[in-house]
Amino acid sequence: MDKINPDHYKTGGIETIDFIKAKLTEEQFKGYLAGNVIKYLSRFEHKAGEVDLQKARWYLNRLLIDKKNRPVIYVCSPFRGEVEQNIKRAIGYCRYIYSQGGIPLAPHIIFTTFLDDEIAEERKTGMEMGLELLSKCDELWAFGDRLSEGMEKEIAEAERLGLRVKRFNLRCQPRGVGAGDA
Incomplete structure (x- = not known):
């Protein structure tokens, strides 16, 4: 099982992150992504260690992808x-x-x-x-x-x-x- 983006986030043919993006304005979605980067970076030493660092990177990658026109x-x-x-x-x-x-x-x-x-x-x-x-x-x-x-x-x-x-x-x-x- 993928600890960064578990299977239960992918049920129903759409990723949860894509659903969230569809419900927020572009600015709100950037804030959501940045907030998750901060959340996982701030807790990695106290909670899930490397998994939290990988999650922070995942959200940062999404933030960077959304800033690019063509991934x-x-x-x-x-x-x-x-x-x-x-x-x-x-x-x-x-x-x-x-x-x-x-x-x-x-x-x-x-x-x-x-x-x-x-x-x-x-x-x-x-x-x-x-x-x-x-x-x-x-x-x-x-x-x-x-x-x-x-x-x-x-x-x-x-x-x-x-x-x-x-x-x-x-x-x-x-x-x-x-x-x-x-």
């Missing part, structure tokens, strides 16, 4: 197996993110233009560089009907960083949020 979204999708089909799908996922107002970043597509995924050391290097880029992103969107081992690592790192994680099926329809919805 950078990490594309998390399968690569191995049906490589050609998976590349075409990843390009489609990038197009979908673009259509939703985001800036897609698909390291597994970019890096395999010069790294060989079949060579263990190059695959490892590509994964490490992808995780480094993930820390620069605002969100991670995972696509597909199953999670590969590499995708699970990316999602776990995104959650550790306090990033927003969204799940979609092959047709870019929402599936839920977080790694537990495989």
Whole structure:
């Protein structure tokens, strides 16, 4: 279970944070986000420690995302197996993110233009560089009907960083949020 954004916050097809945002003015919502950053930072030494710091970061990330016009979204999708089909799908996922107002970043597509995924050391290097880029992103969107081992690592790192994680099926329809919805 995701301690930063538990599953019970995601029931009903809408995240609680999105519901709250819809009910507040832009200024009120910024105040809500900033208030939660302050709340979790002020209590982390006395209550939930690292979890509270991660929650503070999550709210801060949301505050920063809402200040940007276009969030950078990490594309998390399968690569191995049906490589050609998976590349075409990843390009489609990038197009979908673009259509939703985001800036897609698909390291597994970019890096395999010069790294060989079949060579263990190059695959490892590509994964490490992808995780480094993930820390620069605002969100991670995972696509597909199953999670590969590499995708699970990316999602776990995104959650550790306090990033927003969204799940979609092959047709870019929402599936839920977080790694537990495989």
